[in-house]
Amino acid sequence: MPELDEHTPVLQLNRFDQLRHFLTIDGLSCQHLTDILDTADTFIEVGSRSIKKVPLLRGKTVANLFFEASTRTRTTFELAAKRLSADVLNINISTSATSKGESLSDMLQNLEAMAVDMFVVRHAQSGAPHFIAESVTPRVSVINAGDGRHAHPTQAMLDMLTIRQHKGQFNGLTVAIVGDILHSRVARSQIRALNVLGAREVRVIAPDTLLPVDVESFGVKVFNDMSQGLEGVDVVIMLRLQKERMEGALLPSESEFFRLYGLSEKKLKLAKPDAIVMHPGPINRGVEIDSAVADGPQSVILNEVTNGIAVRMAVLSMAMSGQIAELAADEEVI
Numbered sequence: 136m137p138e139l140d141e142h143t144p145v146l147q148l149n150r151f152d153q154l155r156h157f158l159t160i161d162g163l164s165c166q167h168l169t170d171i172l173d174t175a176d177t178f179i180e181v182g183s184r185s186i187k188k189v190p191l192l193r194g195k196t197v198a199n200l201f202f203e204a205s206t207r208t209r210t211t212f213e214l215a216a217k218r219l220s221a222d223v224l225n226i227n228i229s230t231s232a233t234s235k236g237e238s239l240s241d242m243l244q245n246l247e248a249m250a251v252d253m254f255v256v257r258h259a260q261s262g263a264p265h266f267i268a269e270s271v272t273p274r275v276s277v278i279n280a281g282d283g284r285h286a287h288p289t290q291a292m293l294d295m296l297t298i299r300q301h302k303g304q305f306n307g308l309t310v311a312i313v314g315d316i317l318h319s320r321v322a323r324s325q326i327r328a329l330n331v332l333g334a335r336e337v338r339v340i341a342p343d344t345l346l347p348v349d350v351e352s353f354g355v356k357v358f359n360d361m362s363q364g365l366e367g368v369d370v371v372i373m374l375r376l377q378k379e380r381m382e383g384a385l386l387p388s389e390s391e392f393f394r395l396y397g398l399s400e401k402k403l404k405l406a407k408p409d410a411i412v413m414h415p416g417p418i419n420r421g422v423e424i425d426s427a428v429a430d431g432p433q434s435v436i437l438n439e440v441t442n443g444i445a446v447r448m449a450v451l452s453m454a455m456s457g458q459i460a461e462l463a464a465d466e467e468v469i
């Protein structure tokens with residue numbers, strides 16, 4: 136499977152410049168990202184209705200292929216597809232035939248033979264959703280639900296929606312992303328989205344051991360110290376320590392990490408008084424964030440989860456429209 140870098144060709148737009156797959160924020164313009172946010176806004180209201188359904192994906196089948204553990208992302212993708220009236224398959228990878236030696240390609244071909252229209256893919260290896268998007272038939276769309284350290288574009292977009300709801304716009308905002316940047320696909324996608332949408336400054340705050348070597352090239356200001364990095368920020372995004380991806384000792388201890396980089400009420404006072412606190416989850420209380428902050432008045436962590444459904448409804452419906460438009464144009468040519 137190919138390892139990805141920022142220059143990997145992006146095949147996610149169709150010839151009409153519409154979303155067709157959603158693999159990464161890379162290559163998408165401010166207009167593309169704003170369209171996703173505006174479409175998500177229209178779906179927020181659906182979630183507050185007593186009958187939470189619209190017929191946009193009626194008769195379509197969405198398969199959730201999660202090769203890595205997930206609660207929020209998998210369930211909100213499932214709810215999003217169901218609220219769009221799609222049929223949803225949750226493939227349990229640990230009991231599927233891939234555990235009997237079947238290759239990923241064979242598994243996909245079998246699902247395509249069942250006329251599945253969309254694959255939502257989470258994989259521990261960077262590039263897996265790109266690989267799948269390159270190998271499926273033109274009748275299928277692929278949505279990246281998080282691949283290795285590479286990208287988690289729907290998480291970034293639900294965070295952008297949450298920021299826009301609370302702050303109105305991106306211009307003029309200073310956003311700090313704190314903690315394990317090195318292993319975080321979420322941070323990579325958020326940084327890209329914030330820069331494309333026009334945030335004034337994106338900061339990362341972490342010890343050098345948790346920063347990628349080329350972090351400066353991401354378009355961020357780097358801080359090793361919370362007291363400088365949090366000064367006057369509008370948004371604080373905390374990240375989980377991704378211990379499952381750590382090789383070797385990158386930290387002295389969790390309690391030392393919390394002392395230096397954990398978000399406490401005292402450290403939060405360095406940010407603007409109306410700053411919001413975000414976290415993609417799962418949160419580790421007392422490791423990267425104090426309970427008083429996670430449950431406090433500035434926390435919008437649960438709003439992020441709710442917004443995840445609307446953003447995923449937007450992305451699923453937009454990719455399906457992109458797929459249909461392309462197939463219709465092909466048929467006209469024939």
Ligand code: NCD
Pocket residue numbers: 207208281287290320321374375377415416417
């Ligand atoms: C994140 C992920 O899986 O990348 N979680 C999520 O999707 N909500 C972040 C994490 O696992 O820490």
